[in-house]
Structure formats: structure tokens, C-alpha cells
Amino acid sequence: MNPPKMPIHIGDFLRDTGHLRAAGIGSYLLLLFHYWSTGCLPDDDEQLACIARTSPAEWKKAKPVLEKFFKPGWKLRRVEEDLASARESYERRAKAGEKGGKAKAIAQQSCSNATALPEQPFTFNQGKKDSDANASGAEAPPDHRKRLFSEGLAKIAAMTGKGPDACRSFVGKCLKAAGDDAVIVLGLIEDAERNRVVDPSAWIAARLKGGSNGTVTSPIIQAADDLRRQIASFAGPGAGAEPVRGGSGEATPRLLSQG
Structure with a gap:
């Protein structure tokens, strides 16, 4: 699962940084990004200067302005609250995904164990007819x-x-x-x-x-x-043929023409 995205409270950010120049705003954002990704900021000027992308001299000049945004130990209440909320949401989604994965695995197992029904029934009599036909060498019907x-x-x-x-x-x-x-x-x-x-x-x-x-x-x-x-x-020509009856209802024999 991907890490949660850092929320930016634009209104608060613009209000709080209106007195900073571009370099100061950039350094402040870099400090916030590092805080969000690691969960803390080091209480060390050399490391903080590297995080803010400033030289030691530039950091010495910017530190008095930037540290006013933070509590002692470079803590920030807004970031701490957002981090706690993000962790809670992350854990909740992780648990939901684990339950969904288990349910999916059970469903797949049930499907794999299911026996497919034949498309059409097979009766004993039909099988016997086929066996008799094969045994006699005759073509199956x-x-x-x-x-x-x-x-x-x-x-x-x-x-x-x-x-x-x-x-x-x-x-x-x-x-x-x-x-x-x-x-x-x-x-x-x-x-x-x-x-x-x-x-x-x-x-x-x-x-x-x-x-x-x-x-x-x-x-x-x-x-x-x-x-x-x-x-x-049908038993052959003339066999079993009924005589043709005339109008009186009596049998009238058929006569072959001569010549």
C-alpha cells in the first residue's frame, strides 16, 4: 500500500508565510516534507541546513525565522496531528484489505473445489446401447x-x-x-x-x-x-394388398390388360 499523501493547508500556509521570501518559503517546505516523510526533524544545525538546501551561513541567517514555526525540538503540532490521522487511516485500510483478501481467497478456493455439472444427463440405458453397438461392431445410432x-x-x-x-x-x-x-x-x-x-x-x-x-x-x-x-x-409387391372395392362394396379383382 502506498504511503499517505501529505496534506497542504493552503490558507494557513499562505497566511503564516506571507512575510517570507522565496528562499525562506522553499526551506520551510523542505523541512515540512522531511518531517512528513520521516516523522521528525533532527535537532542539529548541520543536518537541518542540508535538509533546507542552504549553506551553513545561509542556515545561520534563516534559522531564527524558521524556528518560530516550530516548538522546541523542531516539533509542529499540525504535522503531528496529520501524521496521526494518516497512520490511523492507513491501518484501517490495511485491515480492510486483509479481510477482503481472505474473503477472496475463500471464494476462489470454493470455486476450485466446485464440481461442474454435465451439460446433459447421461442415462444407464444410453450407455448400454452405446456399449452394445461397440461390442457388435455396428455403427452407433x-x-x-x-x-x-x-x-x-x-x-x-x-x-x-x-x-x-x-x-x-x-x-x-x-x-x-x-x-x-x-x-x-x-x-x-x-x-x-x-x-x-x-x-x-x-x-x-x-x-x-x-x-x-x-x-x-x-x-x-x-x-x-x-x-x-x-x-x-411392406412385405413385397402384391403381398398383403387389399382388393380394390367397387361402388357396391364388393371386392373387384384387378385385371391385367392383354397384349
Whole structure:
């Protein structure tokens, strides 16, 4: 901590030194500066002459004038009071700085001991699927949850302008509403981005609440589900095909044209 600055009481100084010439004022200031920086003045003419930057002859002539500003032993009440006040203020700031340093050290230690939470939860089932895929040599399926918390969060942030914490909270609520189905939530986010929805948060929330029994009624997701069911039920050309019915409701066989 830097030493305290010496206060200059300009009004008192000008009033007290109005009878001095420039050399006398300079010597008086030099004596005050030495007094302030060391806490005392030596009661020795040779040393005082050096401090006042005068020759021995000049000091002998200036001493009777300058010593009137001081008490015996070259003491000055104003400087003593200012020094005591400066020391008290210095010690008070030093103690405050010590307390602040301890508090800062404790806070830094707490932060270093804190364990960062993962960005997304890792479930046992997901880890088992990844292990099974690696063991069988098959390519691991895409991690939709990871995509949701990377691509999906970025899309939500870009569309809404909200911060990471708010976006993560919103995606977590969407996951809960969708029965923890990351594919559904990611699909709704992509729908909102593609359709340039004005209020994507409200738009996604409305579609999550619009289904029955937790089923989301997004047209694109519904179409994808229908397509997956059709592919799963397809068993080859003509197999399992229903006959075309005529107007009477009876089955009418298909006929191939001849020739």
C-alpha cells in the first residue's frame, strides 16, 4: 500500500508565510516534507541546513525565522496531528484489505473445489446401447439427445435471442412435456426455424400441449411416423394388398390388360 499523501493547508500556509521570501518559503517546505516523510526533524544545525538546501551561513541567517514555526525540538503540532490521522487511516485500510483478501481467497478456493455439472444427463440405458453397438461392431445410432443440446440449443438461441441458461431451461421443459423424446423436441425446433415462426417458444409449447396422452401433433413428425409404419408393414409387391372395392362394396379383382 502506498504511503499517505501529505496534506497542504493552503490558507494557513499562505497566511503564516506571507512575510517570507522565496528562499525562506522553499526551506520551510523542505523541512515540512522531511518531517512528513520521516516523522521528525533532527535537532542539529548541520543536518537541518542540508535538509533546507542552504549553506551553513545561509542556515545561520534563516534559522531564527524558521524556528518560530516550530516548538522546541523542531516539533509542529499540525504535522503531528496529520501524521496521526494518516497512520490511523492507513491501518484501517490495511485491515480492510486483509479481510477482503481472505474473503477472496475463500471464494476462489470454493470455486476450485466446485464440481461442474454435465451439460446433459447421461442415462444407464444410453450407455448400454452405446456399449452394445461397440461390442457388435455396428455403427452407433445417432445421439439425438446430444444433437438437441448442441444444435437445438443453438437454434433456439438464434431464434429467440435468449441466453444459454434460459434456452437450456426451455429445452428441458420441452423434453419433459414430450416424454423425454429428444427427436420430437428437435423436430419442433427445426419446424419453427424452417417456418420462421415469430414466437418460436410459444409455438413449440403450444404444439407440445396440443397432443393427447403426450402425443405431439406436429404434421411433419406425424408424416414421418406414418412413413415408418408403412415401410415396416411392406412385405413385397402384391403381398398383403387389399382388393380394390367397387361402388357396391364388393371386392373387384384387378385385371391385367392383354397384349
